[in-house]
Amino acid sequence: FCGAISNRRGTPPYADIQTGRMMTGAERPLVIVTRKLPEVVETRLRELFDARLNLDDTPLSREQLVEAVKTADVLVPTVTDRIDRSVLSQAGPQLKLIAQFGTGVDNIDLETARNRSIIVTNTPGVLTEDTADMTMALILAVPRRLAEGAYLLKSGDSQWHGWSPTWMLGHRIYGKRLGIVGMGRIGHAVARRARAFGLQVHYHNRRRVSPEVEEALEATYWDSLDQMLARMDIISINCPHTPATYHLLSARRLALMKPSAYIVNTARGEVIDENALARMIENDELGGAGLDVFEHEPAVNPKLLKSDKVVVLPHMGSATLEGRIDMGEKVIINIKTFLDGHAPPDRVHPAMF
Numbered sequence: 001f002c003g004a005i006s007n008r009r010g011t012p013p014y015a016d017i018q019t020g021r022m023m024t025g026a027e028r029p030l031v032i033v034t035r036k037l038p039e040v041v042e043t044r045l046r047e048l049f050d051a052r053l054n055l056d057d058t059p060l061s062r063e064q065l066v067e068a069v070k071t072a073d074v075l076v077p078t079v080t081d082r083i084d085r086s087v088l089s090q091a092g093p094q095l096k097l098i099a100q101f102g103t104g105v106d107n108i109d110l111e112t113a114r115n116r117s118i119i120v121t122n123t124p125g126v127l128t129e130d131t132a133d134m135t136m137a138l139i140l141a142v143p144r145r146l147a148e149g150a151y152l153l154k155s156g157d158s159q160w161h162g163w164s165p166t167w168m169l170g171h172r173i174y175g176k177r178l179g180i181v182g183m184g185r186i187g188h189a190v191a192r193r194a195r196a197f198g199l200q201v202h203y204h205n206r207r208r209v210s211p212e213v214e215e216a217l218e219a220t221y222w223d224s225l226d227q228m229l230a231r232m233d234i235i236s237i238n239c240p241h242t243p244a245t246y247h248l249l250s251a252r253r254l255a256l257m258k259p260s261a262y263i264v265n266t267a268r269g270e271v272i273d274e275n276a277l278a279r280m281i282e283n284d285e286l287g288g289a290g291l292d293v294f295e296h297e298p299a300v301n302p303k304l305l306k307s308d309k310v311v312v313l314p315h316m317g318s319a320t321l322e323g324r325i326d327m328g329e330k331v332i333i334n335i336k337t338f339l340d341g342h343a344p345p346d347r348v349h350p351a352m353f
């Protein structure tokens with residue numbers, strides 16, 4: 001990790017983070033990036049900053065993370081880096097910005113960051129459509145048994161003896177009720193897609209969206225999550241993971257769902273009590289699940305892996321090259337704006353935690 005890459009001299013100077021003093025060449029702020037990013041993003045980072053990159057993409061150990069916060073002026077972590085209180089409390093006074101490569105910031109102890117006057121930014125907006133696409137893919141895949149069918153042919157020992165009218169029957173999604181938990185950017189994008197597939201859109205959110213948006217999405221608001229859960233055919237989790245949403249889908253709430261209902265999660269595993277979900281799947285108490293995220297990534301509950309009623313993906317919701325490049329650009333804009341002495345555009349608002 002951290003093969004230091006020296007920068008070309010002659011790139012524009014920057015104001016020092018602490019003093020506002022102009023810096024040039026080797027004095028430029030040190031930006032430590034914890035994971036390998038697309039080449040075009042890394043090239044730009046090297047051009048602009050004293051960038052220390054992770055060329056072989058091995059996730060940082062805790063000790064390496066501590067070392068990084070002790071030395072970096074700007075840290076660029078991702079979801080796989082646990083920047084908790086004990087890591088942050090060892091940060092040097094030079095660390096002033098954590099520019100997360102990602103939208104979710106639940107891997108960062110925001111309160112400690114705030115107490116230490118470290119600004120945290122993220123990359124909202126640029127992965128909305130990709131994540132909504134993957135959500136829709138799971139909403140289709142689970143009821144229509146897509147992964148099961150594909151695996152059956154690819155697994156070699158063909159159990160396919162030709163078409164039959166009663167074989168591999170799934171369930172129709174057209175006309176069914178979709179309940180979106182979390183009507184932010186991604187929730188909206190899922191709702192737009194769902195309408196096109198003939199689903200009836202329902203949602204639960206901390207705040208009700210405007211009547212204009214509700215009308216455009218033909219979306220029905222539920223103040224009570226419990227009541228919504230009991231009446232939906234499909235539930236999609238699209239809210240961030242915060243202390244308030246940890247195990248929002250608890251064993252008690254999961255049990256409110258119809259036994260035929262499906263649940264899809266492209267947000268964060270921690271929003272669902274994964275053990276409770278796995279038990280329900282094992283006991284045939286739910287129609288199925290489409291999961292892109294897990295409570296203890298990269299571990300996945302074996303009961304979920306075993307079940308034909310569950311489609312699992314390895315946290316791929318936003319995994320497009322275009323999306324990753326856009327995320328990198330956002331990170332660079334946040335860093336550059338900050339180093340130029342302005343408030344970076346994607347500061348994580350205190351209301352998020």
Ligand code: 8YV
Pocket residue numbers: 077078079080101102103104105127267317318319
């Ligand atoms: C990213 C995500 O892959 O941005 C997020 O919140 O969940 C993913 O799309 C990852 O988190 C990058 O940090």
